[in-house]
Amino acid sequence: MERVILPYEKRIDFATNLVARQLFNIMATKKTNLCLSADLTMTTGILDLLEKVGEHICMVKTHIDIIDDFRDDFVVRLKQLADRFNFLILEDRKYADIGHTVSLQYSKGLYKIGEWADCVTVHSLPGEGILKALNGSMNCITKGVFLLAEMSSEGNLITQQYKQETVSMASKYANIITGFVCQNKDTFQNPGLIQLTPGVQLECSKDDFGQIYKTPEKVVVENGADVIVVGRGITAAKNPEVQAVAYKDALWKCYIKRISG
Ligand code: 5IU
Numbered sequence: 001m002e003r004v005i006l007p008y009e010k011r012i013d014f015a016t017n018l019v020a021r022q023l024f025n026i027m028a029t030k031k032t033n034l035c036l037s038a039d040l041t042m043t044t045g046i047l048d049l050l051e052k053v054g055e056h057i058c059m060v061k062t063h064i065d066i067i068d069d070f071r072d073d074f075v076v077r078l079k080q081l082a083d084r085f086n087f088l089i090l091e092d093r094k095y096a097d098i099g100h101t102v103s104l105q106y107s108k109g110l111y112k113i114g115e116w117a118d119c120v121t122v123h124s125l126p127g128e129g130i131l132k133a134l135n136g137s138m139n140c141i142t143k144g145v146f147l148l149a150e151m152s153s154e155g156n157l158i159t160q161q162y163k164q165e166t167v168s169m170a171s172k173y174a175n176i177i178t179g180f181v182c183q184n185k186d187t188f189q190n191p192g193l194i195q196l197t198p199g200v201q202l203e204c205s206k207d208d209f210g211q212i213y214k215t216p217e218k219v220v221v222e223n224g225a226d227v228i229v230v231g232r233g234i235t236a237a238k239n240p241e242v243q244a245v246a247y248k249d250a251l252w253k254c255y256i257k258r259i260s261g
Helices: 008-014 019-028 043-056 072-085 099-107 128-139 158-172 217-222 241-260
Strands: 034-037 059-062 088-095 121-122 144-148 177-181 192-196 227-230
Touching: 008 019, 019 088, 019 144, 019 177, 019 192, 034 043, 034 241, 043 072, 043 241, 072 088, 088 099, 088 192, 099 128, 121 128, 128 144, 128 158, 144 158, 158 177, 217 227, 217 241, 227 241
Parallel strands: 034 059, 034 227, 059 088, 088 121, 121 144, 144 177, 177 192, 192 227
Antiparallel strands: none
């Protein structure tokens, strides 16, 4: 059966990565496929926002290296919120180095991402070694990888061949692959993997640096997005809580439309 018309709860058993199973389960239970991109630079801003919108999201996406006042207790509090509201944490680190370096970046340094992030984003550019190294560092299946197969930005250099080779590279590391960051439903077929799609706002538009926004209808119904990343559409709103609900409702309606055929 085609991935995009199966409901999330029916895809759980196809998933080979535990984070993918958890994410399908959270989406089905909370009835939300909204991932908040919390691209704020102060810890209180992020934690306050999550207090307000935590119940409406399935996952939060962080950029830990843009935070001005990072301290270890931030991740403790982030984890507490994730447990309380039942959402996952994706660190959008976009690893892109040789495997050895990435394994250090994942587990060491100021942020120790491997200790608190449920999943991370990874480029396929360096080749298979990056997944081999993360597989070793993760050392269990309770962590996951979203591999970048496409980007939302104008003029990005990813080609059709790069995308296809990215998807076939992932098949060797099924236990750690949660899904792909991509824009189109033909990128992969496996119903156990999750399509994470950024570049979404309620209206089509662009920002000043080549980000291209598509609508919920376009990304979910036409393009097969399973988990939808929204950043400034919510964080820059006058009332982020109200706007998070608006996105959640719009995105869920589109998902129901898609699986209803
Ligand atoms: N992001 C993209 N496009 C991509 C990838 C990641 O926008 O192709 I891969 C990230 C960047 C930012 C978030 O953290 O998703 C989108 O934020 P806005 O909704 O504010 O544009």
